[in-house]
Amino acid sequence: MKRFAALFNAIDQSTKTTVKVAALADYFNDANDMDRLWTVALFSGRRPKRAVTTTRLREWAAEAAEIPLWLFEDSYAVVGDLAETIALVLPPNDTEDKSDLSFWINALRGLADVGELNRKTFVIDAWNRLGGTERFVFNKLITGGFRMGVSQKLMTRALSRATGKPEAELAHRLMGNWHPDDVTWHQLIEADDATADASRPYPFYLAYALEDGPGTLGDPQDWRAEWKWDGIRGQLILRDGSYFVWSRGEELMTDRFPELARAIDHIPPGTVLDGELLVWPADQDKPSSFNALQARIGRKTVPKKLLAEAPVVLHAYDMLEWQGDDLRDAPFADRRALLEQTCADLPPEAPLRLSPQHPFESWDTLASLRSTAREAHAEGLMLKRADSPYLAGRKKGDWWKWKLDPLTIDAVMIYAQAGSGRRANLFTDFTFAVWNGNELVPFTKAYSGLTDAEFRQITAWVRKNTLQRFGPVRQVTPHHVFEIAFEGIQASKRHKSGVALRFPRMARWRQDKPLAEANTLDDLNEMLRIYG
Numbered sequence: 023m024k025r026f027a028a029l030f031n032a033i034d035q036s037t038k039t040t041v042k043v044a045a046l047a048d049y050f051n052d053a054n055d056m057d058r059l060w061t062v063a064l065f066s067g068r069r070p071k072r073a074v075t076t077t078r079l080r081e082w083a084a085e086a087a088e089i090p091l092w093l094f095e096d097s098y099a100v101v102g103d104l105a106e107t108i109a110l111v112l113p114p115n116d117t118e119d120k121s122d123l124s125f126w127i128n129a130l131r132g133l134a135d136v137g138e139l140n141r142k143t144f145v146i147d148a149w150n151r152l153g154g155t156e157r158f159v160f161n162k163l164i165t166g167g168f169r170m171g172v173s174q175k176l177m178t179r180a181l182s183r184a185t186g187k188p189e190a191e192l193a194h195r196l197m198g199n200w201h202p203d204d205v206t207w208h209q210l211i212e213a214d215d216a217t218a219d220a221s222r223p224y225p226f227y228l229a230y231a232l233e234d235g236p237g238t239l240g241d242p243q244d245w246r247a248e249w250k251w252d253g254i255r256g257q258l259i260l261r262d263g264s265y266f267v268w269s270r271g272e273e274l275m276t277d278r279f280p281e282l283a284r285a286i287d288h289i290p291p292g293t294v295l296d297g298e299l300l301v302w303p304a305d306q307d308k309p310s311s312f313n314a315l316q317a318r319i320g321r322k323t324v325p326k327k328l329l330a331e332a333p334v335v336l337h338a339y340d341m342l343e344w345q346g347d348d349l350r351d352a353p354f355a356d357r358r359a360l361l362e363q364t365c366a367d368l369p370p371e372a373p374l375r376l377s378p379q380h381p382f383e384s385w386d387t388l389a390s391l392r393s394t395a396r397e398a399h400a401e402g403l404m405l406k407r408a409d410s411p412y413l414a415g416r417k418k419g420d421w422w423k424w425k426l427d428p429l430t431i432d433a434v435m436i437y438a439q440a441g442s443g444r445r446a447n448l449f450t451d452f453t454f455a456v457w458n459g460n461e462l463v464p465f466t467k468a469y470s471g472l473t474d475a476e477f478r479q480i481t482a483w484v485r486k487n488t489l490q491r492f493g494p495v496r497q498v499t500p501h502h503v504f505e506i507a508f509e510g511i512q513a514s515k516r517h518k519s520g521v522a523l524r525f526p527r528m529a530r531w532r533q534d535k536p537l538a539e540a541n542t543l544d545d546l547n548e549m550l551r552i553y554g
Contacts, residue, residue, distance in 0.1 A: 102446025
């Protein structure tokens with residue numbers, strides 16, 4: 023644990039990528055195999071399940087620190103991080119424990135099989151044995167909130183430096199449904215047959231946002247354009263007679279989309295397709311809204327009624343593997359031609375569609391097409407250089423997303439709630455309303471878009487203008503108008519307003535606008551009619 027705690031300090035105390043990569047590479051060179059394996063697992067989201075509730079941890083920490091629970095809770099509200107709060111309130115401990123990271127992880131996992139009294143004894147004993155950063159890291163492990171500012175890209179770069187293997191190969195090895203319980207360090211990182219897992223996806227290639235238009239991209243003839251769909255980015259993998267569906271967030275979602283199993287009947291094995299998962303009924307010429315897809319996302323099993331009401335297809339726009347061969351180094355135009363050939367004779371019942379490309383002669387022509395994206399239920403356009411390979415992660419230059427400008431509406435802040443982490447002492451989460459006659463009707467929440475200075479300013483105002491408190495939420499005097507930006511709008515039976523927004527955020531604080539000039543519920547419904 024001491025070695026891992028030192029790594030944590032090195033990463034936490036620097037904002038420089040080079041420093042973080044060097045610290046990780048040194049760690050991967052020095053640590054034992056199980057610690058290295060668990061470190062990779064922790065940084066890629068494969069954390070042990072939480073064995074103790076946060077309620078019990080707060081109670082035990084207050085008892086061990088010999089302070090009343092209310093004082094601990096007030097401290098927690100200010101600090102904003104439970105692991106850090108516990109580390110701060112506990113008495114200092116100068117002892118030095120020599121157990122490694124994997125020992126503590128396995129000990130924590132073993133708590134699931136013992137009673138609460140034994141759990142409490144173990145946790146307090148660990149707090150007595152561990153000091154400084156080691157105690158803080160232990161708290162992070164037990165609370166399950168382990169975040170260290172280490173991206174997958176940064177980790178693969180460090181692994182590449184430590185092992186000498188290419189970053190792209192390592193990124194591919196780390197994809198898929200692996201866990202330290204069923205793989206060794208050698209199998210995951212070093213073995214020659216690391217791609218043997220039939221379900222393993224490829225790292226996704228991600229585009230940068232095109233902020234100022236495509237005029238600086240050169241000759242339009244070098245580029246290909248297609249809709250940027252508003253669905254779930256996914257890979258459909260067909261290998262060894264089975265199919266697998268992976269989201270961009272590296273979540274295996276096969277069971278949620280059973281209709282994609284029919285792809286096995288139409289596409290040969292050894293094929294990997296990149297595309298967008300969309301709800302697209304057979305009798306429609308455009309996909310349903312993202313709201314329809316949300317009904318499918320959270321379900322492990324899908325009833326027949328929902329399968330019929332919200333059928334999902336993969337709108338494929340790239341081919342990454344064909345007949346078992348990795349195509350990612352081939353130019354996009356060649357991959358696309360093979361994809362078109364593969365999809366040319368698909369029957370209507372196939373759960374696949376070819377995402378169409380849009381020919382254009384000039385950037386002005388493309389801009390006109392982009393303006394119609396919402397009519398096609400798309401978010402804008404994707405631009406891909408015809409000769410581009412399929413890279414791993416977010417790379418600038420060859421792939422761009424040219425999204426529509428967001429929709430906006432002016433709304434009144436009526437509720438405020440404190441944030442978390444470094445913003446735990448600021449009000450950052452707000453509820454907004456629009457006018458319905460003389461009544462303000464809440465319709466959305468937003469918590470991003472303002473500067474730290476603006477958050478401090480609005481926090482001071484909230485504290486002086488609170489009307490009522492409902493737990494952590496404060497009702498405030500209706501006074502301030504904010505411009506709310508959002509990507510889409512759908513009808514919703516769960517909200518009093520009857521609408522739900524997609525990706526709402528605060529575009530600006532309209533201190534120049536009086537309360538009476540905020541938008542109305544009729545304005546929202548008109549936007550729903552046009553864009554819903």
